[in-house]
Amino acid sequence: MAYSAAAILALALQCAPSVAPETVLAIVQTESSGDPFALNVNGGRQPARQNNAADAAATAQRFVAAGYSVDLGLGQINSRNMRWLGLTWETVFDPCTNVAALARVLTTNYNAVRAGRDPQTALRVALSMYNTGSQTRGFRNGYVAKVVGNAGVANAPAPYASTFPAPASAAPATGDLRELLTEENTALQAPAARPRPAPPPKWNVFERAAYDRETEILAGNERNSI
Numbered sequence: 001m002a003y004s005a006a007a008i009l010a011l012a013l014q015c016a017p018s019v020a021p022e023t024v025l026a027i028v029q030t031e032s033s034g035d036p037f038a039l040n041v042n043g044g045r046q047p048a049r050q051n052n053a054a055d056a057a058a059t060a061q062r063f064v065a066a067g068y069s070v071d072l073g074l075g076q077i078n079s080r081n082m083r084w085l086g087l088t089w090e091t092v093f094d095p096c097t098n099v100a101a102l103a104r105v106l107t108t109n110y111n112a113v114r115a116g117r118d119p120q121t122a123l124r125v126a127l128s129m130y131n132t133g134s135q136t137r138g139f140r141n142g143y144v145a146k147v148v149g150n151a152g153v154a155n156a157p158a159p160y161a162s163t164f165p166a167p168a169s170a171a172p173a174t175g176d177l178r179e180l181l182t183e184e185n186t187a188l189q190a191p192a193a194r195p196r197p198a199p200p201p202k203w204n205v206f207e208r209a210a211y212d213r214e215t216e217i218l219a220g221n222e223r224n225s226i
Contacts, residue, residue: 002033003034003074003095005034007034008034009025015099016102019107023151024102026151027102027106027147028074029150030143030146031075035049036053036093037050037051037053037055038072038076039056039059039060039070039071040071041063041068042068042070043068056072057090060079064079072093074102075098075101077092077101077105081101085104109127109129109130110126113135124139127143127144
């Protein structure tokens with residue numbers, strides 16, 4: 001049975017605290033649709049849906065023994081990454097362990113590419129690497145756009161340039177990865193109204209006339225929006 005969004009968010013908070021839970025949810029929904037025993041055989045015939053961790057592990061091991069790599073569990077952790085992530089066939093389908101591995105892979109990717117990129121671009125490049133191991137193929141195959149869409153962000157940005165200006169401030173610490181999509185969603189909302197400056201003095205007739213015209217336009221816009 002697939003995990004609900006609420007259950008995945010709870011797992012993210014408990015098991016992957018360094019990554020925004022919405023980001024974890026978006027990746028899990030994209031990768032496995034919340035199925036903790038999901039298998040994807042790369043380049044091979046896909047197996048039937050698995051009913052429990054033991055069956056999933058046994059099936060995956062048969063494909064690995066035949067020379068395939070297999071994506072495993074909620075975060076579709078690739079079998080070739082199990083060793084460096086410290087995973088075993090007994091642990092990889094544990095939901096908390098799998099989500100923690102998801103966060104570790106994403107954070108490792110993010111830290112590898114964040115220098116010289118703004119945080120949102122670095123996050124997207126990290127997502128591309130999560131899916132393909134490449135900084136670009138995940139954009140071309142639509143994966144990054146799908147994850148961003150599942151996270152509730154309207155549109156992914158255009159494919160990034162080969163070089164990026166240095167960010168205005170230092171790149172965020174790893175823990176700040178959990179804030180990135182929250183910051184973006186906030187930025188996509190309508191900006192707060194900018195406070196108007198004080199009116200020019202009456203003797204400055206040109207600026208005062210322009211100010212009065214702007215006041216009339218703003219007042220008209222407010223009436224039309226009611």
